[in-house]
Amino acid sequence: DQQVKQNSPSLSVQEGRISILNCDYTNSMFDYFLWYKKYPAEGPTFLISISSIKDKNEDGRFTVFLNKSAKHLSLHIVPSQPGDSAVYFCAASAENTDKLIFGTGTRLQVFP
């Protein structure tokens, strides 16, 4: 049973618009969430994270929102740029564990 789910395998967005990537989780013990970006032939790169004590974290064009009651988080990219085209992974961990549980990823394509 997948504890972290990214139900949209792909997303296509026009340059300059907002990209919204979604992630749902089932384990209420998760208290730390991360987003990673992966280009072909490279390893995942850490993008942004959020602790469960917050509901929003912003870093430049990237904002992560956390809705604990819905067990849902989202990554907003605005404005989207062609260089943002990549696979985005959501990950979660529970306090005092060594595990990051990853979703299956969403492939974002930003077109001109």
Next chain:
Amino acid sequence: ETGVTQTPRHLVMGMTNKKSLKCEQHLGHNAMYWYKQSAKKPLELMFVYSLEERVENNSVPSRFSPECPNSSHLFLHLHTLQPEDSALYLCASSHATGGHEQYFGPGTRLTVT
């Protein structure tokens, strides 16, 4: 070099071969990880090392054998693999265990024939 490096980047091996994957981190981190990524599946954690001691083994078959001689190096020794073991093997490191941001290497694309 900086960051996390992995060698080789690509490996093709037969089921009777023995090979090793190498990972090196230049970030001064204390924890290192091996992950497996199969097609259309989430990254699966295989092993976790903290301060050179294995702290987690996610029920990985014994044909995969990790080794962590120091906090900068991590190996994954492979023997008598199966075709279903073909995948991308990713190494990562972090300052400490417990869900802190992990920094990944580029991976080794393994094909077992």
